[in-house]
Amino acid sequence: MAAYELPPSRSPNLALLHPTQEEKVETWKLNGTSWRDGGITFWILVDSTLPPNERPILASCESFRKRALVARAGKLEDALSHGIGSVFCDPDFRGRGYAQRMIEELGKKLDTWNQEDGKKTIFTVLYSDIGKKFYSKFGWEAFHSSHIALAPTSSENKTRLSGARPLRAADLEELCSLDEQFLRADIVRNVPRKKTRVALVPDLQTMQWHHAREEFAGREMLGREPDIKGAHVGCEDTSQVWCIWTRTFGSTEAGNTLHILRFSIQGEENIAHDDPEAGIDLTDLKSTDQAKVHGAAAVLHTAQVEAARWGMKEVQVWNPTPLIVLAARQIEPSTELTHRGDESIASLRWHGEPEDRKRVEWVGNEKYAWC
Template sequence: MANLVLRKGTHSQFQKSLQNNVIEWGTGLTIDQYFDRESTLRGTPYSQKAHFFYVLVPEDDIETTELLAHCEVYEHPALFVSTSGVAQEIKCMAIGSVFCPVEHRGKGYAKIMMNMLYKQLEQDPQVRASTLYSDIGPVFYDRIGWKTMPSKEVVIAVQPTWQVPALCQSITNKAEVDRLVTQDNIMIREEMNKVAQPAFAVLPAPEKIHWIQQRSQFYCEKLGHGDIEVFGAHIPGTDNYVTFFHNFGEKAIYFLRMRSDSDQNTKAFIALAQREALRYDFEKIILWDIPAIDGVGDKQTVIQQREESISALTIFNDTSNVTWLLNEKFAWV
């Protein structure tokens, strides 16, 4: 086997990676539409500053488009509370789109790439943590160093009988998303300083929320629905809010990030999400990392450990038993 290297890929290599993985992540799209979607996402402010692309290639042919394996890496601001009990702002690198072309499978290239990436991140003094979401079970990444974390999901069937309380209003512009998420970040920092055990949390940056919601907008336009008009919900006069992700493939509205002080407000957010779901003939509302909700009835399914998008985390050079807080959909890549 030739000597292999892990390096940041060229534009041509990234284009080739899309040709490779369209079969996995381009369901329902033509290859031109898939390229268009990825170009749209790469043009967002978040992707422009936080997206990196890596390839595993032979050392003697580093610009080849015959890629042995490839992945994408996204930078996240995060907080880490060590045994000292003080929240430190850290850089977290989130791994996504791990892919080995069909013709190269069975040769260990994905494992080689991920081992190299783990070591590279571990040796970077600016990087303290890394996350990923596994669609291939918990074992593969756990053996490399990304430890499987609790991945709870609550699924609520859409029902037309839910009434939206007057206290709950739609978020209909991105500036309001920015305001609420920015305020939320301030509060998260204050709250993390009060955590008494080792803990980790990705911060819900406004530009990251917009990046995920841009995906919704792309599909909304392609399906002839025009523009997404509702980006979430909030309780005026409070800091309670939720941001939405319209997943047209799953016919679901995901809660990206929610701050709620009561079951009453949570149910109000669900009611507004139900109304929004009915607009697009969606079937369910999905929330990550929250307990069962009182008063929802038998339309609620609590999944203790997801089979896809299984959360995994590593804190480099730290052996403490870390709890991942706020492990909601906004942290996904």
């Protein structure tokens, strides 16, 4: 590439475009490879006066098409949302405002991106690893971002925590379909007046994307693919408890985490209150609900065993409900919530009227929504 004088970030010549195939490969080299079967859009900030494949990539990112639900005024609407990931600026170009310009332009593009019949995007999400302030300037405001962590264990407890069966890839389609039914009923139930509830759908495609990532990393780093994808328990009252997980492989063992993508407890909405830190006393629950807690503890314990088998540092559950926290404390009584302030901050932009943003509740704000 010939010598090129970098333009100011406010230059009218800068434009957010789609890369050519060669430029796309360059963004992969700069920021690693991401996967999604369809529904992924690559974006690059470039000087639009320069020809493709000869223009420096000043900043890049990806957007992922996501199925979503929106509940308001007692009505449920299927919607199309987007998640944003792999935001990157070449170190040689940093400090010039290019990332800021790209995010500004991206917000405008996503207002109508991939929408049909002139519809407008209702909301989009991203996960900030640079705190809560930067993205909030462009409308992606920080939502609740907490987690609990459990240590791996190499021995199975065959008594108190027995009964969970492992889930494999073939088991997930039926459970994801059932989960979506539960979510549709839950999100529209008793929506407060003037409030809007939104959720990304924890469908099979979403789980498969996460699992494709872990399988690729397992093959490349360890020479084997993870086969167990979660754990399931059937309760005495015929309700079900299950979780689906994925493994994140870091460059060192300290970076390895088994993340619970989605935790489903059938009938939980009739038990738990909204504040996981307030706590629930197991003795205050009726026997069928205590069984749900024990079932949740059993699947968490199975996750701990699987984490040990794969050399994970810990098991994490994002934004756990009070019932999940109670279940974790049956295993580790000292379990406490960690509130994240710098990394993996769940952030949501409401693309409608700004005043409506304060009325939005994010349901299912769990790891599966991450991108």
